[in-house]
Amino acid sequence: MLRKLILLAIVAGVVGLAAFWFVTIPATVPATALAAHQPNLENGKTMFYAGGCASCHATEGQPDKLKLGGGHPLHSPFGTFYAPNISQDPKMGIGAWTEHQFVNAMLKGTAPNGSHYFPAFPFTSYRLMSVADVRDLHAFMKTLPAVQDASKAHDVPFPFSIRRPLGGWKLLFFDDSSFKPDPSKSAEWNRGAYLVNGPGHCAECHSPRNLLGGILSGQKFAGGPNPEGKGWVPNITQTGLKDWTQDDIEYLLDSGMTPSGDSVGSNMGPVIRNTSQLSKEDRAAMAIYLKSLPPVEGPKRPAK
Known part of the structure; x- marks a missing residue:
């Protein structure tokens, strides 16, 4: 009986390892996706x-x-x-x-x-x-x-x-x-959604994460502790930007200046160097999308 249990345990272990190996195979894009x-x-x-x-x-x-x-x-x-x-x-x-x-x-x-x-x-x-x-x-x-x-x-x-x-x-x-465009939204909104969520990867810093490092989907863009361990990343949903206009967001993406006259610092400085190189139309599209984000409560910022 003991031999059978040991054998079953070995078989289960081998099957489990084989299943793990299979499901963790790195994926690739089919070469057929790269037409002329x-x-x-x-x-x-x-x-x-x-x-x-x-x-x-x-x-x-x-x-x-x-x-x-x-x-x-x-x-x-x-x-x-x-x-x-x-x-x-x-x-x-x-x-x-x-x-x-x-x-x-x-x-x-x-x-x-x-x-x-x-x-x-x-x-x-x-x-x-x-x-x-x-x-x-x-x-x-x-x-x-x-x-x-x-x-x-x-x-x-x-x-x-x-x-x-x-x-x-x-x-x-x-x-x-x-990316799947939303047909109920304008072309500008969809362009902004694409830039913010795709190449702009804004959620990577502006979202809290769980213990495994995954973004908390229900709090996307809601800010939280800086992933690098220092400082706090602001909430960029309408919880954090409710008093900002679309023009305010566009101006920030171009100049790095907030509506109150402050300049962004920390990791946002290099981001602004990049967004300032985009066309005015792309910055406007990003602003339209960001202004449309519903309010989401993120982690509470600790008192200084």
Whole structure:
């Protein structure tokens, strides 16, 4: 009887491991999704600034924000992640990547070697981008300079350093569907929703998270503790922006100035450097969408 129980336990363990291995296989975009495409470099440039690529990946201490040598630290409860070199250097950066590999990284969070990316890379938002926009972004980045700086290794302790279980995390928190326009809304609203939720990945910082690092869907955009552990990220639903006009939001995205005359600081500074490069129409679309967000109560900010 004992032998049978041991055998059953072994079989159950093997089946369980096989099931875990199967469900955590990194996903990829079918090659058939990449039909003939004429890159639009101007659109790729828009996606570059909307996506805030330079905010994390510009070489540390380098004033030229188009040199994407990486090195910027992102502190988290799971360890410190360092933005990698995504310049066009074929050895240190992503210059040797194929377009398909780039699309897989952006939309599926899957690396060229077939492993999962840590969600410190906001593929959880980028997955809303259209394949065409990602391909245009790839084409634009091909025009940027190569930087021969090695990427810094993440400082992430065991067991968080193991990537395969991230497939389970994706099952819980990663919906890899693309953006679906709301036909009941205006074209401007839909453009703003796309930019804010997709390339802009605003929810990644402006939403509270659970103990596993997943965004609390019921409190999206409701602010909370800074994911990096210092300061507080504001609520950008109508709970936090009820006294702001659409023009106020547009002006902030262009100048970094609030209605009260203060300038944004902390992590928003680099964000404004990017949004100020967008067209006036895109900033207006983002403002229209943000102003439409219903009020949501987020975590209570602790008293100073």
